[in-house]
Amino acid sequence: MLFRVALFLLIISNPATLLSSDLEKEKRWADEVVDSIIDGDELWLKTKDGSGDHEFLTIYTEAEFETEQETNVVAKLGIKRGMIVVHGTGIHPNWSQIVQPVRVELSQMGWNTLSVQMPVLPNQASITDYASVYPEVIPRFKSAERYLKEQGVNEIVIVAHSQGAVMAGYYLLHSDSSAEAFIAIGMPLTPNEQGIDTVKTLKKLSIPVLDIYGSDDLAAVLSVAEEKRKASVNNKGYSQVEIKDANHFFDEQNEVLISTISQWLKKNLL
Numbered sequence: 001m002l003f004r005v006a007l008f009l010l011i012i013s014n015p016a017t018l019l020s021s022d023l024e025k026e027k028r029w030a031d032e033v034v035d036s037i038i039d040g041d042e043l044w045l046k047t048k049d050g051s052g053d054h055e056f057l058t059i060y061t062e063a064e065f066e067t068e069q070e071t072n073v074v075a076k077l078g079i080k081r082g083m084i085v086v087h088g089t090g091i092h093p094n095w096s097q098i099v100q101p102v103r104v105e106l107s108q109m110g111w112n113t114l115s116v117q118m119p120v121l122p123n124q125a126s127i128t129d130y131a132s133v134y135p136e137v138i139p140r141f142k143s144a145e146r147y148l149k150e151q152g153v154n155e156i157v158i159v160a161h162s163q164g165a166v167m168a169g170y171y172l173l174h175s176d177s178s179a180e181a182f183i184a185i186g187m188p189l190t191p192n193e194q195g196i197d198t199v200k201t202l203k204k205l206s207i208p209v210l211d212i213y214g215s216d217d218l219a220a221v222l223s224v225a226e227e228k229r230k231a232s233v234n235n236k237g238y239s240q241v242e243i244k245d246a247n248h249f250f251d252e253q254n255e256v257l258i259s260t261i262s263q264w265l266k267k268n269l270l
Contacts, residue, residue, distance in 0.1 A: 021119030021133050023054075029092040029117065030057045036094055039104045040113070045147055047139035056140060057117040058147075059093050061107040070110060081269075082153030084144045084179070085115040088162030088186075089127065093117050097249040098161045098185060098257070105258045112153055116144050118167055130163060131192050134170050141171040145178050155269065157181040159261065162248065166190050169201035181208040181237075181269060183261055186217055186248050189224035198224060199231045208237030210264045212257070214246025221248065239264065 034042050040061030046053040063081065065071040074081070085103045087095050093115035094100050103113040118140065119133035141158075148156055158179045160168040165187035172182060182205065189198050202209065211228055213221050225240065232238035241260055246253040 021136055022122050025090075025120050025122065026056065026117060029120070033057060033059075033092050033094045039107070040115075043114075043147070045116075045140075045143040047136075047143055054139075056143075057093060058144065059103065059113075059115040060147075061103055061113045061115075063110050063112045064108045065110045066108070074110060079155055080151070080153045081111050081155045082148035082151070082157075083111040083113045084141065084148070084156065084158045084160075084168075085113055086118060086158065086160035086164035086168055087115070088164045089130065090120045090123065090125075097251070098254075101254045101258060102159055102261070105254075106159075106261065109262055111157075112148065112151060114144050114148060116140055118164060127163065127190065128192055131196055134167065134196060137167045138171050138175050141168070141177065142175065149178070155180055157183065157265065157269070159183040159185070160187075161185040162188065163190070166196065166198055166201075169198065169205070170196055172207070173201050173204055179207065181210070181265070183210040183212065183264070185212045185250075185257070186214065186221050187211060187228070188218060188220035189227075190220075199227045202228050202235075202238070203231035205232075206235060206237075208268045209235060209239070210261070210268075211238065211240040212260060213240075213242055214248065214250060214253070215242055215244050216247045218248045237268065 040059045043058045043060045044055045045058055046055050083106055085099060087093055087099045103115040107113045119136045121129055156179045158168045165184035187198055190196055213225060229240050243253060243256055250257045
């Protein structure tokens with residue numbers, strides 16, 4: 001009886017401690033996503049985190065090049081570029097806003113893109129609840145990087161939106177990632193007792209970072225823009241760009257978003 005009472009008190013005092021990714025919800029998303037893929041191919045990867053393998057959905061899209069000249073330059077340099085694309089809270093790797101345009105259009109600019117299903121929670125979960133699934137993020141990123149390397153990719157960047165950007169930052173900070181650059185889109189402030197903190201993360205990163213947000217973005221993004229910029233003062237590869245009239249989902253601003261990402265990549269990588 002005492003054990004049951006103690007367990008109950010633990011649950012109500014910290015419900016997030018027992019949360020992990022909602023695999024049924026992941027399956028529902030996968031069933032919907034696979035039927036909607038036009039560009040790219042479904043690809044199921046496995047985590048290897050010591051707790052048993054778990055399959056999760058990704059979408060792989062092979063690179064094309066805009067010009068024959070760029071094809072020749074990349075071939076001569078021996079570069080094969082890969083991009084891990086990450087969605088925001090509770091959605092999927094073919095989300096029509098930001099995720100799908102990035103993974104498809106950047107593949108047409110010479111990037112082999114791999115859009116990854118991140119852990120999700122039930123719809124009623126709060127942002128703070130998601131802190132409990134962050135340890136599950138690392139094995140998924142590692143599997144994504146491993147797959148790209150198996151395809152011969154030798155230059156990897158991560159492009160992530162909203163809480164996906166926070167997850168990516170967490171991964172970069174807590175692993176030996178091979179990523180050479182990080183593009184965060186609408187990265188919000190998410191401090192919590194687990195040490196997941198946007199500002200502290202950016203302060204510690206040394207790889208090139210492009211921090212994009214919209215002038216009409218969420219309060220949680222706008223309120224931390226200046227802090228992020230100040231925290232990254234020692235990172236010479238850090239750039240922050242505000243896109244005028246863009247909201248958190250960059251409605252009707254995909255062309256500007258893609259152009260901003262592409263130009264920055266060409267300047268900072270190739």
